[in-house]
Amino acid sequence: MSAPSVLVVGGGFAGLSAAIRAIELGARVTLVEATRHGGGRARSFEDRTLGCTIDNGQHLMMGCYHHTRAFLRALDAENLVDFQRDLTVSMVRPGGNPSRLxxxxxxxxxxxxxxxxxxxxxxxxxxxxxxxxxxxxxxxxxxxxxxxxxxxxxxxxxxxxxxxxxxxxxxxxxxxxxxxxxxxxxxxxxxxxxxxxxxxxxxTLGVPRRPLSELYVPRALERIEAAGGSVHLGDPVRRLHVEDGRVAGVTTRGGRRFDAGRVIAALPPHALLEILPDDWRVHPEFADVARLTYAPIVNLWARVRRSPLDGQPFVGLVHSPIHWVFDRTRIEGRDDDEPVLSCTISGAYGFLRDTAKSLQDLFVAEMRRFFPKVPVEVVAFKAIKEKRATISHAAGTYGLRPTVASPIAGLFLAGDWVRTGIPATIESACQSGHEAAALAARPAAGGWQDGPRPRIRAVP
Ligand SMILES: Cc1cc2nc3c(=O)[nH]c(=O)nc-3n(C[C@H](O)[C@H](O)[C@H](O)COP(=O)(O)OP(=O)(O)OC[C@H]3O[C@@H](n4cnc5c(N)ncnc54)[C@H](O)[C@@H]3O)c2cc1C
Known part of the structure; x- marks a missing residue:
């Protein structure tokens, strides 16, 4: 009985956790990812303004992220996230008064x-x-x-x-x-x-001690190749092929065709809709996907002369548009003379049109309002706006989220936004990835029927 072949499209938490679980279940994986680096909405990159590697946005995990933790364990990376022994949350009120749970x-x-x-x-x-x-x-x-x-x-x-x-x-x-x-x-x-x-x-809360991509992206890609699979970066899928109601493969923008009878699409909603054949896009399940909307997150990064957090890794701000402030220098155990802070503005609809200058002014004003004893001095500043950070969890939208098993035979959906019972988070992404892998890698009734690895051929 030959190993089943699973084609995974998308190299974020959902796609990579699906790939690793599929390998664990005995499948051979081919991964196709649009960007050259992978990591999707949870990635890091070298930033010249701040002079260090930063994340597209600060990410927090929780002890109950069981699927995420299993994925990181499979990559020997769980120890790169600092989980608290007991839940502790420090909040600061205007003027600097603390409130601690x-x-x-x-x-x-x-x-x-x-x-x-x-x-x-x-x-x-x-x-x-x-x-x-x-x-x-x-x-x-x-x-x-x-x-x-x-x-x-x-x-x-x-x-x-x-x-x-x-x-x-x-x-x-x-x-x-x-x-x-x-x-x-x-x-x-x-x-x-x-x-x-x-x-x-x-x-408990868990804070990554290393830049996000380091936690899982190169490790997962190496694992796929070491298990005999293949990784194709920097070539977005343009079209999903469906024949007689069954998935048949994908074609990339670069013109490569991957034939596959089992595909895990681990894409955000808009990207999934773009690759679907026109006649499938109007299927009620996918028409619902088109009705999902997005909620943004704006992250402010600042190198400052002195951290106002007084040795704490992160604090929440009560009654501020800036919800959390993290001392990345402390969290990563670096000894920079001038620490790097990362601030999160969730549901940041009202900040998407702001200039970097006005966001820096907001950062300085809020730091002064909450930490008057340590006047903040900015050395370098960067704002990162993620317009489609997550789907919006507005009341009444849960029913629009599709299940992992799609109406197209052989096509399984993964992504933080599919119907996992929880909000769109890293955990939802990994849960959906694991569920999709369990379905895609299972043997057909008479054994593995879709032959060896997906065939790749050029499309005219
Ligand atoms: C700023 C910010 C802060 C966040 N904070 C938290 C947090 O604190 N805790 C938490 O749990 N979650 C947080 N999240 C949410 C978390 O990042 C996501 O839930 C998670 O990364 C989603 O993973 P995913 O694999 O489902 O999707 P994505 O990460 O979006 O991955 C999809 C992948 O598909 C690729 N792709 C797209 N189109 C194509 C195509 N046509 N062909 C091939 N590949 C394609 C993309 O390049 C991408 O790599 C945050 C998100 C943001 C943006």
């Missing part, structure tokens, strides 16, 4: 309850309503309503403005990349269930 070593979800009770900077009335929501969580996750917004859910749970500002809203912006006023409560509940109703470790 530190969960003690108790079983979940009691660790969160105790953490909320001990939270500095939050009065007893606010703690009491937060605890009440925690107690109701197990019953809430059993009946998630995707048409309810996070805002409506928080009001139904009786949450006060203070506990919203210091706990719920930072969590919602960070995990759903969307305004709590429009974001889906069902998606928030999916996060809460995975993070707080499992084990204590599930709720």
């Amino acid at each position: 530190r969960c003690p070593a108790l079983p979940a979800p009691w660790h969160l309850g105790a953490g909320l009770l001990g939270m500095r900077g939050l009065g007893w009335r606010h703690k009491a309503v937060a605890l009440r929501a925690g107690l109701l969580l197990a019953s809430e996750v059993r009946r998630p309503d995707d048409t309810e917004t996070c805002d409506a859910w928080l009001r139904r749970m009786g949450q006060t403005a203070a506990v919203r500002a210091q706990f719920w809203e930072p969590l919602i912006w960070a995990t759903l990349n969307e305004d709590p006023l429009v974001a889906s409560a069902a998606m928030l509940l999916a996060v809460l269930e995975r993070a707080f109703l499992g084990t204590r470790d599930d709720s």
Whole structure:
């Protein structure tokens, strides 16, 4: 019985985790990726302005990223992410007043309850309503309503403005990349269930200690080739071929054709729609994909004379358009004289048209407002706008997300945005990749039927 051949299109977290899982399941993988470097929306590159390697955007993981962790383990890279021992989140209020959630070593979800009770900077009335929501969580996750917004859910749970500002809203912006006023409560509940109703470790935060691509891209590409597969970078797929309702292969813009009976398309929604044959684009499942919209993230990178974070790797800002500030120099253990900070603005719809100068002014003004004792001085600055950072998790959109098994036989969909039950995150990408690989690499009833590796031929 020969190994099955799986063609993976797209070299981000979803495509590469699918490829590695397919190899583990005995398949031979061919990977086609549009760019020369891979990594998609979670990549790093050398930046001349800042004089170091930076990410397209700061990424955080959680202990409950089980698929991501399995993928990184398979690449011997899990140790490149620093996971906390216990969940600790430091927030800063304007003027510099701290507010810290530190969960003690108790079983979940009691660790969160105790953490909320001990939270500095939050009065007893606010703690009491937060605890009440925690107690109701197990019953809430059993009946998630995707048409309810996070805002409506928080009001139904009786949450006060203070506990919203210091706990719920930072969590919602960070995990759903969307305004709590429009974001889906069902998606928030999916996060809460995975993070707080499992084990204590599930709720911890993980920060990559190395630039993102280093974690997984070259390692995964090498693994594919070492397993007898092939990698084709810098040549985007132009067209997916479907014959009699079955996938038949792809053609790239460079004119190469890859024949394949099992294809994993690990692409963002717009890129998938572009390569579909016209008659399939109007299929109801794909017509729904066309109705998904995107939510942006703007990342601000600054080299400064002195870090205002006072030794902390990252802090959240309460009531600021800048949601998080990370000290990358500290996180990476470098000894730069002038540290590099990375700031995240999630759901950054209102910042896409801003110039670099006005974003730098915003950065300086916010650093002064939150850290008045350490006036920030900028040495170098860069803003990175990711217009299509994730799909929008606006209430009512979950049903538009397609399943991994597509209506085209032999075509499987992966990507953070497919129907995984969780928001579009690295974990959703890796979960979908693993699910797609399990379907694509399984033997057909009578053994592997689609022969050896995909054939490559030039297209006139
Ligand atoms: C700034 C920013 C911050 C984020 N922060 C977090 C965070 O803190 N935590 C978290 O969990 N998630 C975060 N995310 C989301 C996370 O980056 C994504 O969920 C994840 O990277 C998606 O991976 P993917 O493989 O599904 O898609 P992508 O990374 O988009 O990969 C798709 C790949 O397909 C390739 N491609 C496109 N078209 C073609 C074609 N025609 N032919 C061949 N290849 C093609 C692309 O080049 C790309 O490499 C963030 C995203 C951004 C942008």
